[in-house]
Amino acid sequence: MKPLKILIVDDSATMRQFVRRAVQLSDVPIATVFEAANGKEALALFETNEIDAVFTDINMPVMSGPELLRELQRQGRRTPAVVVSTDGSPARRREMEGLAQWYVNKPVRPEVVRDVLNELASSIHD
Amino acid sequence: MSSTNLPAASMTNREALSRALAVVVEESFFAMVDPVPGVVPAVEGSIVSACVTFEGSFSGSLTCCLPRALAHDLTATFIGEEVPIDRAAVNDLAGEFANMVCGRWLTDIAPQSLFTLDHSVVASTNAPSRAPSGLINGQPIWVDLNVG
Numbered sequence: 001m002k003p004l005k006i007l008i009v010d011d012s013a014t015m016r017q018f019v020r021r022a023v024q025l026s027d028v029p030i031a032t033v034f035e036a037a038n039g040k041e042a043l044a045l046f047e048t049n050e051i052d053a054v055f056t057d058i059n060m061p062v063m064s065g066p067e068l069l070r071e072l073q074r075q076g077r078r079t080p081a082v083v084v085s086t087d088g089s090p091a092r093r094r095e096m097e098g099l100a101q102w103y104v105n106k107p108v109r110p111e112v113v114r115d116v117l118n119e120l121a122s123s124i125h126d
Numbered sequence: 127m128s129s130t131n132l133p134a135a136s137m138t139n140r141e142a143l144s145r146a147l148a149v150v151v152e153e154s155f156f157a158m159v160d161p162v163p164g165v166v167p168a169v170e171g172s173i174v175s176a177c178v179t180f181e182g183s184f185s186g187s188l189t190c191c192l193p194r195a196l197a198h199d200l201t202a203t204f205i206g207e208e209v210p211i212d213r214a215a216v217n218d219l220a221g222e223f224a225n226m227v228c229g230r231w232l233t234d235i236a237p238q239s240l241f242t243l244d245h246s247v248v249a250s251t252n253a254p255s256r257a258p259s260g261l262i263n264g265q266p267i268w269v270d271l272n273v274g
Binding site: 012015021061085087088091092095109 | 149150153154201205206218219222225229232233237238240242245
């Protein structure tokens with residue numbers, strides 16, 4: 001299995017650290033974990049790096065998660081996306097349909113991140 | 127946009143808020159929110175306050191106040207003991223804590239509404255004079271709602 005390059009987008013440094021730790025504790029081989037504090041920083045990383053999957057928050061200053069995912073779609077990128085958000089409402093989940101393949105609610109347990117990453121890795125390598 | 131009439135101090139609100147706090151503490155920090163005994167333990171050191179404002183079918187803010195020592199312990203649980211924990215990390219964790227409690231509460235009470243949560247504002251403050259909302263690891267935490 002090819003090691004994955006993962007991007008974590010969240011305005012909270014501690015949440016990025018939490019997701020990074022959960023990702024690195026998983027069984028999925030990881031090549032690199034990039035971090036960005038908002039959608040704009042994430043887009044800049046996409047310009048200069050090959051990224052296999054993105055974990056993103058929704059509410060962020062400068063550029064939100066939905067804005068980031070719409071821009072990636074507009075650019076024709078088909079990077080698998082996982083939304084990690086405090087907002088678990090059906091209304092928000094409906095809004096994110098078509099933008100992200102996975103939706104994880106905060107508070108999130110590390111094993112939930114691991115399970116999603118396993119599914120994500122399988123979908124990439126199938 | 128759906129309209130949600132939210133009485134600011136209703137029992138439903140307070141119960142939902144207590145539930146949201148308990149879920150966040152249990153799932154992210156592997157701890158419990160204990161009831162406050164007759165005598166509230168004294169707070170040693172400073173208090174950190176994190177306020178998150180939200181806007182949607184109704185608007186308002188949620189503020190969490192907790193001893194900095196407790197915020198430090200929660201940060202260590204959240205990101206791991208092996209990572210150096212400085213003041214910025216503790217402040218960031220306090221903000222994310224308030225964000226998670228607020229998001230969970232809004233999801234519970236208004237699942238059909240979309241809300242925008244602003245970045246949390248974190249500051250040092252004095253210990254509130256009122257009774258805490260609960261105890262975590264024996265230390266008090268205050269959670270307050272202000273719904274417009």
